[in-house]
Amino acid sequence: MSSSTKPVLMNQQEIEAIQKELGKDSLMGKSLKELILDTDKFMALGIDVPGHSPAGGYAHNKHTANAKYIDQAGRLFLITGEEKYAQFTADLITGYADKYLGMDFHEQKNTNPPGRFFHQMLNEHVWMLFVGLGYSCISAWLSEEQRQHIITKLFEPMLEVATVKYDHDFDRIHNHGVWAVAGVAAIGAAIGQEKYIDLSIHGLLNDDVTGGFLAQISKLFAPSGYYIEGPYYHRYAIRPLCLLAEITQRYRPELDIFNFKGQVIGKTIQAMLSSAYPNGVFPALNDASKTMGYSDEGVVTAVSLYAKHYPEDKNIYGIAKLQGRLWVSGCGAALSESYEAQDNVELPCLPSVELNEGPNGDRGAQAFIRSQNANGDISQVVMAYGQHGMGHGNFDGLGMTFFNNNQEVLREYGYGRWVNVEHKFGGRYLDENKSYARQTIAHNLVTVDEKCQNDFNVKLADSKHCEPHFFTGNAPIQAVSAFARDYYPGVDQQRSVLLVEHETLEHPLLVDLFRLDSEASHQYDYAIQYSGQIIRTNSDVKQHSTLNTLGSDFGYQHIWNEAQGAADADTTLVTWLQGESFYTWLSASSSDETLFFTRTGANDPDFNLRSETSLVLRRQAKDSLFASVVETHGFFDESTEVCNGATGKFTAVNVIGYSDAATVVEIIGDDVSLLVMVNNSPDVTEQTQATAEFGGVTYSWTGYFAVEPKA
Amino acid sequence: MSSSTKPVLMNQQEIEAIQKELGKDSLMGKSLKELILDTDKFMALGIDVPGHSPAGGYAHNKHTANAKYIDQAGRLFLITGEEKYAQFTADLITGYADKYLGMDFHEQKNTNPPGRFFHQMLNEHVWMLFVGLGYSCISAWLSEEQRQHIITKLFEPMLEVATVKYDHDFDRIHNHGVWAVAGVAAIGAAIGQEKYIDLSIHGLLNDDVTGGFLAQISKLFAPSGYYIEGPYYHRYAIRPLCLLAEITQRYRPELDIFNFKGQVIGKTIQAMLSSAYPNGVFPALNDASKTMGYSDEGVVTAVSLYAKHYPEDKNIYGIAKLQGRLWVSGCGAALSESYEAQDNVELPCLPSVELNEGPNGDRGAQAFIRSQNANGDISQVVMAYGQHGMGHGNFDGLGMTFFNNNQEVLREYGYGRWVNVEHKFGGRYLDENKSYARQTIAHNLVTVDEKCQNDFNVKLADSKHCEPHFFTGNAPIQAVSAFARDYYPGVDQQRSVLLVEHETLEHPLLVDLFRLDSEASHQYDYAIQYSGQIIRTNSDVKQHSTLNTLGSDFGYQHIWNEAQGAADADTTLVTWLQGESFYTWLSASSSDETLFFTRTGANDPDFNLRSETSLVLRRQAKDSLFASVVETHGFFDESTEVCNGATGKFTAVNVIGYSDAATVVEIIGDDVSLLVMVNNSPDVTEQTQATAEFGGVTYSWTGYFAVEPKA
Structure with a gap:
């Protein structure tokens, strides 16, 4: 039987569109130049098809890289016509075909079944996707004998393993499942065995429900496009999603995949992009690294694909500018053409957005305010006031991070993992990911009684979600509010966060009103994860001469109690310097509360944790309101020895009153003082007229909240 | 009397040379554009001549900035002809003339006498220099009445204060003294009272010995051009030095200042430049920030001046490229012209150099090996094996730092100071500068008996210096060796450091042989200051469940003992990850030695210290050799999840033998093993034939040292 010799994702018209950018200064021209340099550098190392190694070891890394460069060299053969790329691709794939059936499966190490090249099939699926695409670019250049060798000794046995031996793992509704179906579809398409395309699209049962690509994209995302595990996993799933969408469009155009289910593909790409910080790095929602972002190949692929298949969005050009490159493909050619046609591309300020969670969009949400x-x-x-996020979920309902001046200010620790570093448990998740990074105290919110939300029980946490209260994404005063009920037994929580622009302030003021409601008395620890040097505090803090941990469980065992002192009788102030900016945190307090300065690193025998600092304001109370602001001020540059504005404008935060109905606080500053009023009723609307009386004074406003100048 | 109206440092030809670069993409064009943007931004804030504030406070910063922008705006008036610059300069200086005599002197806070604008005359001298130069640019534009107001109410009284009231502080041989004479000369020249130029050049006694510019430049620098206080202070002194040299050349050309004393000015500029790391940042030798470097205005001024007055040096262009700008002046115009005439300017790799210390070059030296x-x-x-460095000296004779991959690897803490941050003791040196940063244990060397070198006695330390042993600055094997005798009573020390290139290594191997020689037994703590995450160690280290300090004095009281364990019986190994690189430290050891993992921050009630980490290998011995290597290996990029080479090549360092005559060690690696032999005799030459017998084996080599492949 004669095999297919058609490139899966590159037709002649696309190849020519890319070819004409060779050597040009366009986005495509620059991306192509990079691709050539990168591929040539790898090819210069010579061919090596190694055996087994643990994750992060040489063989693991080499197998991963080989697949990547098979895809790249295959594309470059079509684009440049240079035979060296075809030869390299052919030699490498043939090397794999020579070895595959002779290699044993790895020993099984976790719930993921093992492959022959990799310790888990997930990596083997990734490998299949890129090798299938790369092979298809050179298949016409190969002899029929070479093709048959590769097909019978490598591709067909691999398809058998993926769809028969491990059928239970093939088309499940999970981000790993998208890699599986995309890998199988790519190889199926590459060798002209289209039944594998259909299995991938419709699932082994061909029901579009239990598995397959259509079921996956129907179920994995909320109506908003948000992905339950957060952006770090979203961008991991988006790459096979985009590649399989392209394959689907070419091989099964009748499915009209880019308009499928209300354009779910376009919507989820937009949701993923809209979660990033202004520097293009994703907030580490749930288990995630601190550095993943727009520069990831998956995001680059998604941006090119969006530009080709969806209506023009100028922010897409801004994102492409931040990325500085594109996916060298027909999609990328389309992006490059429209990008270069712009008069001027600005770095984007994406609109503020609330992304709902859950299959019906009614299981909480995630807010991104800019x-x-x-x-x-x-x-x-x-x-974060959505769902828990399954096995990678952090126990941080109502958690919050804050970013400006190109840095994360109120910080997320990120995962406890040194990805692909073999000496760190093979680069996998470390014990400290559970014992510290996912615990409530590791985040910017209130920990009750030194315990974790939902008792660190994933099943319990997955059964709950927070309740959105209100969201207003329009300047000058943007705000979000939500409830977390019974995340701690008998304690209800409400957090209202406002970002307030004011003519006297260079940066908007962050206002944080964290309210707890309980019949019984509890210990409340309001924590802020900061980075940098403490500049001053008005708390009478004493450094400990011997360091002990802040507690014994739920993450506290990893935190050194470096210093503590009575909080200020009125407003506790701490200023720190991070990079070139000063930040002052002011929080309404009383002198029977305690302020702690902490640092991670305790009970960490293998030095797995990073050394990070936090402030903890502790009080004992039933109902309570933590009313705080963070002011961004001043400038410090050590190298030029310039320092300005080390003292902030604000001096006090006073709680006027709070109840189930309303919260009123005043924020006092040198030349700006504000009165902040929030309606706490769950059924408030934009039209609600509210009045609240505290201390004999009546406060009135319309809608969710009001911020007024204070006389 | 009619006053001078001549610009001190800008003649018509220079003005025209600068003018023709306006709007061009040349180094001058870009620098000029920046200067205009920067100046216009400051002018937009409006005129403000405030009163007193502490160092780092608003008024302090404003007075400093006002002087800077008076100089800049003055120059821009001559270059652009725009009257707004003259008006701004005139208004600001007149504001000062209106206020000066009505202002009280600050209260005296340190040994530096106070000024009327600033808490110390040093800052007032700086102010005088820039205001004098700026004034001279617009004096012709002013009315005679305006000039007389400024001269009689501001400049003449200031000159009186500088040269009469504080005559003892005026022309001393010190880096501060250079600012004093330059400030007085600039104002004297600006108002045509040339006696002040002569006082500045020849000293109050007109003897060229006790004071004045000529005496300063004759005495401040070693024959090598090195400045005793180190590059941080050198670059501070270099700016007034260059400006006063320019004034001298114009007003007293007969002195031929640029050829004075064997071209001491050119030589000392080269010495300063040659001390920097490849990224242009100065190593923090003695009290110094970690961020001062080529981008400093003083260095920018010096590079422009060198280009104009000394023979062509291609490295100067490379340094200018790193700086990205120049001094907008006649010197800068000369630099720009020759820079733009180059076909291609590469970032420089400066040659390895040994800079001698002391007036006769016989008080030790500083080595810079690249x-x-x-x-x-x-x-x-x-x-560092030179002099102590006076009041700013660190107690780190034989100290060493190491830099590659664009980061400092074996690190210097730098000073204990948050410069110009008012809440940090007015931005001045903090107590922790003495109690930690200057102590021996804060550095990369051996601390004996938990004490400081020379008992932290500045006078004692200034009376001593290290003894150079040998220096070889030629690849592939570069090396330096020196002795420190009696820095601890009864203990002599020798350190030999080799930087070994080898075909199997991507980066050169650092070999460190630190030998101690004593009749009595001592505790030796060999410390390495590192930054990053510990990846692995073969030491059986246990983290402490409660943290205590490593000791009670000499800096130890600031160090938390985080973890400790018995050293390996043969070679102790620690790998850490800094940025994108792995570093492995291997040190010959025995199991009765102890390895400590430490972190700064103890006994620091005001959070003045940064949190930094070190390794300490402790042993009890009389004579002893710490034989270590640092291997640079691998690559990690979290954002792309790529990790390679986390395991280094080397596995053991074995001491074959050491004595007063010789040291022989072997370094064992996977595919490279080396035998290192060093002649320890102080009178060794390049021709010396050495033999040493250890364990019945005879080792022979010629010269200072030999590195041979080991079979």
Whole structure:
């Protein structure tokens, strides 16, 4: 039987569109130049098809890289016509075909079944996708004998393993499942065995429900496009999703995949992009690295694909500018053409957005609020009040991070993992991911009684979700509010966060009103994860001469209690310096509360944790309101020895009153003082007229909240 | 009397040379564009001549900035002809003239006498220099009445204060003294009272010995051009030095200042430049920030001046490229012209150099060894074996730092200071500068008996210096060796450091042989200051469940003992990850030695210290050799999840033998093993034939040292 010799994702018209950018300064021209340099550098190392190694070891890394460069060299053969690329691709794939059936499966190490090249099939699926695509680019260049060798000794046995031996793992509704179906579809298409395309699209049962690509994209995302595990996993799933969407469009155009289910593919790409910080790095929602972002290949692929298949969105050009490159493909050619046609491409300030969660969009949400100042700097608040996020979920309902001046200010620790570093448990998740990074105290919110939300029980946590209260994404005052009920037994929580622009302030003021409601008395620890040098505090803090941990469980065992002192009788102030900016945190307090300065690293025998710092304001109470602000101020540059504005404008936060109905606080500053009023009723609307009486004074406003100048 | 109206440092020809670069993409054009943007931004804030504030406070910063922009705006008036610059300069200086005599002197806070604008005259001298130069640019534009107001109410009284009231502080031989004479000369020249130029050049006694510019430049620098306080203070002194040299050349050309004393000015500029790391940042020798470097205005001024007055040096262009700008002046115009005439300017790899210390060059030296690999990355060793450095000296004789991959690897803490941050003791040196940063244990060397070198006695330390042993700055094997005798009573020390290039290594191997010689037994703590995440160790280290300090004095009281364990019986190994690189330290050891993992921050009630980590290998011995290597290996990029080479090549360092005569060690690796032999005799020459017998084996070599492949 004669095999297919058609490139899966490159037709002649696309090849020519890419070819004409060779050597040009366009986005495609630059991306192509990079691709050639990168591929040539790898090819210069010579061919090596190694055996087994643990994750992060040489063989693991080499197998991964070989697949990547088979795809790249295959494309470059079609684009440049240079035979060296075909030869390299052919030699490498043939090397794999020579070895595959002679290699044993790895020993099984986790729930993921093992492959022959990799310790888990997930990596083997990834490998299949890129090798299938790369092979298809050179298949016409191969002899029929060479093709048959590769097909019978490598591709067909691999398809058998993926769809028969491990059928239970093949087309499940999970981000790993997308790699599986995409890998199988790519090889199926490459060798002209289209039944594998159909299995991939419709599932082994051909029901579009239990598995397959259509079921996956129907179920994995909320109506908003948000992916339950967060952006770090979203961008991992988006790459096979985009590649399989392209395959589907070419081989099964009748499915009209890019308009499938209300354009779910376009919507989920937009949702993923809209979660990023202004520097293009994703907030580490759930288990995630601190550095994953727009520069990831998956995101680059998604942006090119979006530009080709969906209506023009100028922010897509801005994102492509941040990325500085594109996916060298027909999609990329389309992006490059429209990008170069723009008069001017600005770095984007994406609109503020609330992304709902759950299959019906009714299981909480994630808020992304942005405000750009006159100097172009973007402040961003991220607040998590959606679902738990399954096995990778962090126990941080109502958690919040804050970003400006090109740095994360109220910080997320990220995962406890040194990805692909073999000496760190083979690069896998470390014990400290569970014992610290996912615990409530590791985040910017309140920990009750030194315990974790939902008792660190994933099943319990997955059964709950937070309740959105209100979201307003319009300047000058943007705000979000949500409830977390019974995340701690008998304690209800409400967090309202406002980002307030004001003419006297260079950066917007972050206002954080964290309210707890309980019949019984509890210990409440309001924590802020910061980075940098403490500049001053008005708390009478004493450093400990011997360091002990802040507690014994739920993450506290990993935290050194470095210093503590009585909180200020009125407003506790701490200023720190991070990079070139000062930040001052002011929180309404009383002198029977305690302020702690902490650092991670305790009970960490293998030095797995990074050394990070936090502030913890502790009080004992039933109902309570933590009313805080974070002011961004000043400038410090050690190298030029310039320092300005080390003292902030604000001096006090006073709680006027709070109840189930309303919260009123005043924020006092040198030349700006504000009265902040929030309606706490779950059924508030934009039209609700509210009045609240505290201390004999009546406060009135319309809608969710009001911020007024204070006389 | 009619006053001078001549610009001190800008003649018509120079003005025209600068003018023709306006709007061009040349180095001058870009610098000019920046200067205009920067100046216009400051002018937009409006005129403000405030009163007093502490160092780092608003008024302090404003007075400093006002002087800077008076100089800049003055120059821009001559270059652009725009009257707004003259008006701004005139208004600001007149504002000062209106206020000066009505202002009280600050209260005296340190040994530096106070000024009227600033808490110390040093800052007032700086102010005088820039205001004098700026004034001279617009004096012709002013009315005679305006000039007389400024001269009689501001400049003449200031000159009186500088040269009469504080005559003892005026022309001393010190880096501060250079600012004093330059400030007085600039104002004297600006108002045509040339006696002040002569006082500045020849000293109050007109003897060229006790004071004045000529005496300063004759005495401040070693024959090598090195400045005793180190590069941080050198670059501070270099700016007034260059400006006053320019004034001298114009007003007293007969002195031929640029050829004075064997071209001491050119030589000292070269010495300063040659101390920097490849990224242009100065090593923090003695009290110094970690970020001062080529981008400093003083260095920018010096590079422009060198280009104009000294023979062509291609490295100067490379340094200017790193700086990205120049001094907008006649000197800068000369630099720009020759820079733009180059076909191609490469970033420089400066030659390895040993800079001698002391007036006669016989009080030790500082070594700067560089090696550039095939990828262009430069490794650099800095070893300090010169003088103590007076009041700013650190107690780190034989101290060493190491730099590659664009980061400092074996690190210097730098000063204990948050410069110009008012809440940090007015931005001045903090107590922790003495109690930690200057102590021996804060550095990369051996601390004996938990004490400081020379008992932290500045006078005692200034009376001593290290003894150079040998220096070889030629690849592939570069080396330096020196002795420190009696820095601890009864203990002599020798350190030999080799930087070894080898075909199997991507980066050169650092070999460190630290030998101690004593009749009595001592505790030796060999410390390495590192940054990053510990990846693995073969030491059986246990983390402490409660943290205590490593000791009680001499800096130890600031160090937390985080973890400790018995050293390996043969070779102790620690790998850490800094940025994108892995570093493995291997040190010959025995199991009765102890390895500590430490972190700074103890006994630091005001959070003045940064949190930094070190390794300490402790042993009890009389004579002893710490034989270590640092291997640079691998690559990690979290954002792309790529990790390679996390395991280094080397596995053991074995001491074959050591004595007063010789040291022989072997370094064992996977595919490279080396035998290192060093002649320890102080009178060794390049021709010396050495033999040493250890364990019945005879080792022979010629010269200072030999590195041979080991079979």
